[in-house]
Amino acid sequence: MLDWLTSAALHAFGAPTTWAELLGFASGLLCVYLVVRQHIANWPIGIANNLLLMVAFWHVGLFGDAWLQVVYVGLGAYGWWRWGTGRVEQRVRSTTRAEWWWLAIAGVLLTVALWWYLDRWTESTVPGPDALTTAVSLLATYGQTRRLVESWWLWIAVDVVYVPLYGYKDLWLTALLYLVFLALCVLGLRAWREQLRTAPQGSPAWSMD
Template sequence: MINWLTGVAFTAFGVGTTWAEVLGFLTGLVNVWLLVRRHILNWPVGILNVLLLMLVFWSAGLYADAGLQFVYVILGCYGWWAWLHGGAHRTPLAVRGTTRAEWLALGAAGVLLTAGMWLFLDHLTGSTVPLADAVTTALSLLATYGQTRKLVESWWLWIAADLIYIPLYAYKDLWLTAILYVAFLLLCVAGLRAWHSARQPRTAELVA
């Protein structure tokens, strides 16, 4: 199965595109579309998506992104549970804004994650883009965590990550994945607007 997934499906822009990248493209679009609509099935589809992209990134030498997919599987399982039972008295979560304390914690985590992964990738791996790899990894982790808690501003983190991912994947000749992240960027804008409309009143956020 892995040999088939890593085999070339077709050639785009003079570069072979694997079946893993093709299926990652399709499941990624479905995943984000379901996420925009706040549909619980985004989590199992997302888990399948990250397993496929793990193969794509490892083959391209994006080691932090490949390793990140393991964390995404864990976050996907947690998000699946949290959306069903993570609210008050184990009720479904409601969409809300990010509190000041959450922003401070996310900011500190982002700095530490970026610095730690940058040093690791630069000194202990063959990554050709250690800083970009580290920044996008940190942003993606923080954005995914925010979406497990249905935080509106998590979409802003995804938008920032996508703006880096698009040229990064083009540089690595992952053209189909780069096009996918252009679509992700547009879906993130739609998700930001949809979740903003569905968010809880500000008074509910202050006690979260």
């Protein structure tokens, strides 16, 4: 199975595109679309996307991003549980000042720790960008599980870095995917902000349909 996933499905921009990257492209688009719609199905589809991209990233030596997908699977299961059991607010909300401080501290500590690990213990050729994008992506996913509107800003920032990073690694289809993600993140930010502005207190913010 792994041999098939890491074999070339097609060639794009002069570089081979593996089946893992191709399937990750398709599932990633569907996942982000469902997040914008606040549909609970984004979580299981996102978990499948994480597993596919983990294979694709490890294959090209993006070890930080590969291990990030493992954490995403855990966060995806957590988000699926919270959205599905009603144990989280059923409408979007703004990030509090205290939450911003905790996110900033966690982001700095995660970036420094991951940079040190990737530079010292792996063969990563881009430990700095790899660590930064990994840390910010984790924070953005955490914000998504709690329906924080500003989590979209974190995704926008990290996607701006991801696009050239994946191009540098010849993951051109994934770079294109994250360019589309960037556009979807802008739409998601606008949709969640509008919902925050107009939804009455206590109204549900997502659908099982």
